[in-house]
Amino acid sequence: MPEKMEHKDKARALAYLAAISRLADQPLTIMEVCGTHTMAIAQNGLRELLPANVRLISGPGCPVCVTDNSDIDRFLFLAAKPEVITATFGDMIRVPGTKKSLQSLRAEGADVRVVYSTLDALELARKNPEKEIVFLGVGFETTAPTIAVSIETASRENLTNFSVLSLHKRVPPALRALAADPEVQVDAFLDPGHACAIIGTRPLEFMAEQYGKPGVVTGFGVLDILEAVLMILEQRAAGRAAIEIQYKKVVKAAGNVRAQAMIEQVFTTADASWRGLGLIPESGLNIRPEYRAWDAAAKFALPRFDSPSPSGCRCGDILKGRIAPDECGLFSATCTPLQPVGPCMVSTEGTCAAYYRYARK
Amino acid sequence: MEHITLAHGSGGKLSHQLIESLFCRYLGNPYLEQLNDASILPTSGRIAVSTDSFVISPLFFRGGDIGKLSVCGTVNDLAVSGAIPKFLTLGLILEEGLEMAVLERIIASLAATARQAQVQIVCGDTKVVERGNADKIFINTTGIGYPRTGAEIGPQKVRPGDVILINGTMGDHGIAILSEREGLEFETPVTSDCAPLNSLIDQFFDQGITCMRDPTRGGVGTTLNEIAQQAGVGMILEEEALPLRPEVAGACDMLGLDPLHLANEGKVLVIVAPAAAATVLEKMRRHPLGAQAARIGTVQAEDPGRLLLRTALGAKRLVGMLEGEHLPRIC
Incomplete structure (x- = not known):
């Protein structure tokens, strides 16, 4: 639900829209790469309010959506093991794999629990020592630090029945793949506010420097998004391309250094497959060998699956x-x-x- | 501490004790006290009947409990159908081990709500199942009401131009239950709106109403979609007019929920001919359950079967039905 707008906010939004109309003298396509932006834009009907030549399109911003079919089949293979309790955020429950989903496995008797934080998953491990608790690590840099902390905690407590299947993805390599892909016709990006709160803006600067694509790290309200669109138009009008921060109250250029250190301690970058985008070098986060005992992929000697996308699906x-x-x-x-x-x-x-x-x- | 045992549902001595010491004591009336296998009720022609089962968890929540809810739910279904609720039946499924004091609290609340709603409990049944085979208490109520004469309402009566009203804020019940269940704490705790609506509806029923529904599970968004589809009309809501507590808005924001899909237990959507809208709104606002009543939208000929929302900035977007389930056992 869109937030209730105060009178002064409405006036500001209308002022942004007027300024956007003035600057939109030629076509501009902006991609948002964060699922929360996708929802906010749709909920608030922003496409309809912008001038016709300013086009907002949605990119690979939802971690569930970019999870490759072969990875979905891998975690379904794990979830079907009788000794395993799968702990996951709710969004993964209904994601269809080649034949099944966690939901259908659960109906067949698999033990699948929706948790709200990794702390709940650790607690499951403590309470069920005879079971193997596998947490599905799906997310971008935003969620990786807390999952790193859970692995570190399990290691400190010697909690050997807890492990993580890390399917984490990194935003900057995906942006590089999009910028380098001639099929993708995008002039500028609304960069993700939450992920950039962790990584800062420096890892994105190549987008402006090497590819000449303006980017604005954006918050999640209507005003935030409109202001960011205006900031992109202003960059274009001034003939420059830079990575700027609209979401200043949360995002700093250097990001969250402690969270970065936590990711660095537990994870190492690796090539990863993205649905629709294919294999992107250095775009995944694998668990370091030091923490191998908590890496579900190593622990269960998970096979690789070669899973086709569902027929007709154009995700x-x-x-x-x-x-x-x-x-x-x-x-x-x-x-x-x-x-x-x-x-x-x-x-x-x-x-x-x-x-x-x-x-x- | 006394607990419910399987013997309380056996039909034997303990069952009788329960009936006399609890049910007749709190719910007593001439129909119930005959203790016959069936109660004979007076009618004057057509009757309206509605039934509903209540499995809510937790049993007690801010603003109500399963007893109050099981009266309000059925009373409101009768009232929004244009009937005057008169009688309720009461079916209880109890889990072995339920504390007697908990049952008494529920029955006392149920009785108080029935008095407030001016309905009588005219027959009942109690079954006890072994521990683990039910969750403490499940309740079914069936209600009988007298339809008002000459007042046919329903989706078939809805016309483009009709006005959509609601008697207050959306989603209070949904967030109240969610916050109890998930242990969420807000600075101002949200109270369920659970209430019998018949005395409110009495105030304006004769004033050009075309359709009424109580937006319980699925919320205002789902209920209006149903009416729009049945009536073959479009509807447009004005976002700025939707009554919403700031706490509920904040909780929705945090949890990614849409208040248009949250359950209500004391709200009625009233669709009324344009000429009568102002009068009905005023009558609603004079009643304690309608103090925050608002005109929230309009029925239109365009986009038949669809519910749209005009945002504060003037964009239009679709409001769908609730897909799946936010939260099971909310009523």
Whole structure:
């Protein structure tokens, strides 16, 4: 639900919109790479308010949506083991793999628990010493530090029945892949406020320097997003490209140094497969060998799966901003939030779910 | 401390004790006290009937409990259908081991709410299941009401131009339950709106109403979608007019919930012909349960079957039905 707007905020929003209209003298395509932005834009109907030549498209900003089918099949393989209790954030429950989902496995008797924090998962491990607790580590740099802390805690307590399947992704390599991809026609980016609160803006500066793409780290309110769009237009009008921070009350250029150190201590970068974007070098976070005992992939000798994407599903094209959700043949016909085919429809922050909820024609 | 045992549901001596010491004591009335296998009730022609089961967890919450809820739920279903609620039946499924004091608190609250709603409990049944086979107490109530004559309402009566009113803030019940369940604390705790609506509806029923519904599970968004689809009309809500407590708005923001999909237990959506809208709104506001009543939207011919929301900045977006389940056992 959009926030209630105070009178003065409404006046500010209208002033931003007027300034945006004045500066929008030629077409501009801006991609947001954060699921929370995707939802805020749809909930507030912002596409409709912007001038027709300012186009907002959604990128790979939802961690659930970018999880590759082969990784989904890997965690489903784990969840089906009788000794395993799978602990996960709620969004993963309904994500369909090649044959099943956590939800259908649970109905068949698998023990799958929705947790609200890694602390709950650790507690499960303490309370169920005869079981193996596997936490699904799905997320960007935003969630990686707390998961690193849980691994560190398990190691300190010698909690040997806790492990993490790390499917974490890093934002900067994905942005590089998008900027380098000739199929992706994007002029500028709304950069993710939460992830940048951790990593800061320095890891994104190559986007402006090497690719000439302006980027603005943006907060999650209507005013934040409109101000950021205006900041991008102002950069273009001045003929420059830079990574700027609109979300100043939370994000610093250097980021959160302690959280970065925590990630560095537990994780190491590795190549990772992204749904729709393919293998991106250095874009994943694997658990360091020192913490191997808490790495579910090593502990259970997980096989690799070669899983095709569901037939007809165009999540990949949607994640690259090549098509809008309603251009996919499955959208709202066979693929709905209750019966999702692809993950972009499952996650509340998925592009398809946002379109389905707020902008379906 | 006394507890419910399987013998309390056996139909034997303990069952009788329970009926006399608890049910007749709190709920007593001439129909119930006959203790026959069936109660014979007076009617004058057509009757309205509605049934509802209550499995809410926790049993007690800020603003109500399962007893109060089980009266309000059925009374409100009758009232929004245009009937005057008169009689309720009461079916209880108790879990072995339930504390007698808890049951008494629930029955006392149920009785007080029935008095407030001016309905009588005319028959009942109690079953006890072994520990673990139910969660403390489940309640079913079936209600009988007298339909008002000459007052046909329903989606088929809704016309473009009709005005949509609500008697107060959205989502209070949903957030009250969620905060009890998840241990969330707010500076100003949210209280459930659970209340019988019949005396409020009495105030304006004769004033050009075309349709009424109580937006319980699924919230205002789901209920208005249902009416829009059944009536084959479109509807547009004005975001700035939607009554919402700041605490509820804050909780929704934090939890990623939409207050348009949160449950209410003391709210009625009233769709009324445009000429009568101002009068109905005024009558609602004069009643304690309608002090924050508001005009929230309009029925339109465009976009049939769809509910839209006009945001504060003038953008329009779709409001869908609740998909899946926010939270089980909310009522």
